[in-house]
Every structure is written in structure tokens, then in C-alpha cells.
Amino acid sequence: MNVVTAFSLIPESRAAVDELIARLQQRIPGEPELMFVYFTAPHDGQQILQHLQQAYPATALLGCTSCQGIMTDKGYHSADGYALAAWALCDAAGAYGTAMAALTGDVAQVTSSVLHRALANSGRHGELPALIWMHASPGAEERIIAAIESELGDSVPIVGGSAAHNLQGESSQLLTQEGILSEGLALAVFFPSCEVMTHFFSTYMPAGVKGVVTRANGRELIEIDHQPAAEVYDRWTQGVLSDAQPGDYILRQTTLFPLARQVGQLGGIPYYKLSHPEKMGTDRSLWLFTEIDVGETVMLMHGNRSGLVEKVVRSTALPLDPEPELMEQIAALNVFCAGCMLTIHPDMEQVVTSLQTARDGVPFIGPYTFGEQGRFSGGENAHGNLMISHVLFVKRLEEV
Numbered sequence: 001m002n003v004v005t006a007f008s009l010i011p012e013s014r015a016a017v018d019e020l021i022a023r024l025q026q027r028i029p030g031e032p033e034l035m036f037v038y039f040t041a042p043h044d045g046q047q048i049l050q051h052l053q054q055a056y057p058a059t060a061l062l063g064c065t066s067c068q069g070i071m072t073d074k075g076y077h078s079a080d081g082y083a084l085a086a087w088a089l090c091d092a093a094g095a096y097g098t099a100m101a102a103l104t105g106d107v108a109q110v111t112s113s114v115l116h117r118a119l120a121n122s123g124r125h126g127e128l129p130a131l132i133w134m135h136a137s138p139g140a141e142e143r144i145i146a147a148i149e150s151e152l153g154d155s156v157p158i159v160g161g162s163a164a165h166n167l168q169g170e171s172s173q174l175l176t177q178e179g180i181l182s183e184g185l186a187l188a189v190f191f192p193s194c195e196v197m198t199h200f201f202s203t204y205m206p207a208g209v210k211g212v213v214t215r216a217n218g219r220e221l222i223e224i225d226h227q228p229a230a231e232v233y234d235r236w237t238q239g240v241l242s243d244a245q246p247g248d249y250i251l252r253q254t255t256l257f258p259l260a261r262q263v264g265q266l267g268g269i270p271y272y273k274l275s276h277p278e279k280m281g282t283d284r285s286l287w288l289f290t291e292i293d294v295g296e297t298v299m300l301m302h303g304n305r306s307g308l309v310e311k312v313v314r315s316t317a318l319p320l321d322p323e324p325e326l327m328e329q330i331a332a333l334n335v336f337c338a339g340c341m342l343t344i345h346p347d348m349e350q351v352v353t354s355l356q357t358a359r360d361g362v363p364f365i366g367p368y369t370f371g372e373q374g375r376f377s378g379g380e381n382a383h384g385n386l387m388i389s390h391v392l393f394v395k396r397l398e399e400v
Contacts, residue, residue: 001094001194001393003331003363004028005072007085013044016084017051024088031056032088034096034188036133036333037063038070038367039084041170045180048084053177059088060098060121062188063175064135064163066367067338069348073356073363076348081166087333087365093193097122100176100186107140111147111185118189128152131190131198131391133333134160135174137183138370139219141383142291144185145373149381157198158381159389161335161369172370192393194330199390200374200382202274203303203311203340204258209236210299213292221259221277221286224298228284233259233277236300244280251278255339258386259288260301264378271376274301276339276385289371289385308340309347312388313354327394332359334366335389341368359392 006023010016035056039048045065052061069078070085077083089096099117101110115132119125129152136144145158163172174186190196211232215222224232233254234241240253260272275298279287292298303311334355341348355364374389375381 001089001091001192001330003087003089005074005085005087005363005365007070007072007074007077007083009077009079009083011080011082013047014051016043017048020084020086021051021055024086028088028090031058032090033092033094034060034089036087036365037061037175038066038365039063040068040082041065041165041172042081043084045173045175049175049180060096060188061175061177062098062133062135062186064186064367065165065173066369067164067341068166069368071334071336071352071355071366073359073361076352085365087363089331091193095122095124095191096188098176098186098188100174100178100181100184102181102184103137103140107143108147108150111144112151114185114187115148115151118187122189122191124191127191128156129189129191130196132156132158133188133190134158134373136162136185137172137174138162138289141371141373145381145383154379154381157196157375158373159198159333159335159375159391160373161367161389162371164338164368164370194393194395197392197394198375200376200387202272202384202387203308204260204274204301204386205303207236207300207302210297213294213296213298216292216294219288219291220281221288221292222283229286230280230284233286241280246280246282246284249279251276251339255343255386256303258301259298261296261298263376263380263382266377271378272301273382273384274386290383305344309344309350312344312351326397328397329360329362330393330395331362332364332393333391334364335372335374336366336368337372337386337388338368338370339386
């Protein structure tokens with residue numbers, strides 16, 4: 001298994017993809033089995049796809065738009081909101097497949113169709129993949145995960161991120177060799193010739209207050225402890241919503257104060273999935289980027305910019321294996337929340353440097369997303385906000 005990355009900061013899409021392809025061809029003589037492609041929303045995704053397909057007609061492609069920039073093992077890439085990057089995998093001993101569809105009609109049926117087409121495209125239909133990589137438009141991520149698990153069980157890690165944009169009126173995009181979609185679901189299935197390790201976490205801490213969800217509908221949190229959710233949240237945060245009115249978007253006010261639910265615990269230490277309040281609804285409810293159910297206990301989390309940078313750097317430096325000296329890292333994939341990136345933006349180079357050190361120089365790529373999917377240490381696949389997901393491809397030293 002061999003992976004290379006390349007990027008371009010040219011704002012004109014045709015020139016950017018030409019530069020990207022030229023850099024890839026300098027390092028890969030043939031066609032990779034799989035290529036992940038990330039680009040910021042001002043780029044022309046259709047033009048990027050067209051020229052990649054001309055250069056790599058047999059390569060399975062998957063990608064989406066990323067918020068304002070992209071990270072790779074070569075650094076943090078962004079120039080006036082433009083960036084394009086690729087992660088190209090050559091692994092003749094493995095098998096890979098991608099597929100995509102618009103999310104119209106029943107989410108479970110669409111997910112099942114995309115999953116089975118990705119498996120068929122890999123040539124390994126009927127087998128369990130080692131990893132499913134997922135990109136979707138924000139809105140149905142929990143139902144997509146549930147649909148995949150209903151087909152394959154819960155033993156396969158589901159990792160990915162929700163397509164993003166630059167927060168300037170653009171729309172997000174999804175990409176595979178099948179085309180471009182502004183709303184939909186794209187999946188890749190991995191049958192690699194090496195081991196796969198995953199890590200899913202947040203860098204926020206509990207603030208010490210919590211309550212029970214007493215009214216909710218999908219992603220609208222209506223009441224906590226029989227009181228309007230926004231009023232409870234404003235009290236918990238000592239007034240961060242004091243100037244907000246129903247209908248207002250509150251992303252910036254709430255980035256450092258997400259809500260959370262405990263998923264499990266490992267070694268007596270709890271771990272959480274986070275929910276980012278997006279908008280104040282009518283009757284002072286809160287709209288979230290995740291679904292939430294009546295009866296769940298929700299707690300306030302907190303962080304600050306310098307503390308988030310420190311925790312991200314420390315967390316990325318942790319080995320994913322209890323015996324890292326017995327493995328060789330080959331490549332990595334990362335998903336990093338766009339909200340976290342925007343909060344710590346001046347220090348993103350420090351975060352990428354910590355990843356470069358932790359990954360021991362191996363190639364990696366990571367988009368900045370509007371929702372993150374990953375597998376917790378206890379084995380639960382989940383969708384959350386303001387979170388970070390890692391995938392590491394390794395070989396045991398005795399196998400090298």
C-alpha cells in the first residue's frame with residue numbers, strides 16, 4: 001500500500017486541477033485504486049471531476065467541499081478561501097469501491113443502494129469491509145449510520161464528515177466518479193492490504209450543568225427540564241444568547257459552548273458526542289446539527305481558543321495503538337470540525353505540525369466539515385459536531 005498527497009492553491013479551477021494532476025503524476029506512474037479529493041466551495045467541482053477522470057479513468061473517486069481550506073501532511077492549505085487537495089492510494093493487493101446518490105425519498109433505502117453499489121464496485125460484495133468512509137450533506141447523518149449498521153452490523157467503523165462550504169452563501173458539493181451532487185450521500189468501502197485503526201474524540205470539557213430533554217423533534221431541542229431550551233442554555237452559559245432572537249443563527253456564540261450526551265466510558269472515563277446549536281427556533285427552542293431524543297440527558301461543555309489548541313495538539317500526539325513501537329504507519333485520514341478550525345484558525349499550522357509529528361511523516365489529508373462521523377473507543381459509530389476523527393493505516397512490524 002502506497003499513498004501520496006498533492007495540493008494546489010491556484011484559484012482558477014482548471015489550472016488548479018492541472019497542477020494537482022501534474023504533482024500526482026510526478027510521484028505515481030500509473031492509476032491509483034482510490035483517490036480522495038477535497039476542494040473549497042468557490043471551485044468548480046464539475047471541472048475538477050472532468051479533468052481527474054480524464055487523467056485517471058479507472059480510479060475510484062470520492063470527495064466533498066471543505067470549509068475555507070484543507071490540511072495535508074504538507075501543511076495547512078488556504079489562499080483567500082481557495083484550496084484543492086488529493087490523497088491517492090495505490091494498493092493492488094486491496095480492493096476499494098465508491099458510489100453516490102441524491103438523498104431523495106427514504107434515507108435507509110438510498111443508503112442501502114449506495115452501500116451495495118460501492119461494495120459491488122470494489123469487487124468484494126458479500127464481504128465485510130475494514131472501513132466505510134462517508135460524506136453526506138448535513139441533515140441525515142444519524143439515519144445513514146443506522147442504515148449502514150442495519151445492513152452490516154456494528155463491527156465496521158464508519159468514519160467521515162459532512163460536506164461544508166465557506167459560509168459565504170455557497171452550497172456544499174459531493175463528488176465521486178459518478179458525478180457531482182449538491183445534496184446527497186457518497187460512500188467508499190475499504191478492503192486494504194493492512195490494518196485500520198480509528199479514533200473519534202472532542203477537546204471540550206464538561207461545564208458541570210445538565211438536564212433532561214423533555215421535548216424534542218428531530219434536530220430541534222424544544223425543552224430541557226420542561227423549560228424552553230434556549231432559556232436554559234442561556235442561563236447555563238451566563239448570557240451568550242442574551243441578544244439573540246427567534247430565527248437568529250447562533251453558531252458563533254455557541255462554538256465554545258456545545259451540548260453533549262455521554263456515549264459510554266472507558267477505564268472509568270466518560271466520552272461524549274457533541275451537538276452544536278445552530279439557530280434559535282420559535283418559542284426559544286434550539287436547532288442543532290444532530291438529532292436528539294426525549295429522555296436523553298444533555299450537558300453543557302465548554303472550551304476556549306488557547307485551551308482547544310492545547311488539547312487538539314495533545315490529542316493528536318497520542319498513539320492510536322497501545323504498542324506503537326510494534327507497528328509501521330503507512331498513511332492516515334483526518335476529519336476536523338469547521339467550527340473548531342474557525343475558532344483556532346490562527347493556530348492551524350501548529351495543529352497540522354502536531355499531526356505531522358504524530359503521523360511520523362506519513363501522508364494524510366483532512367477536510368474541515370459541518371459534522372463529523374467516527375467510531376468511539378467503546379465501538380460505537382456516531383455522528384457529532386465540533387469533533388475530530390482519525391483513521392490510521394498500519395502494518396505490524398512482524399509483517400513488514
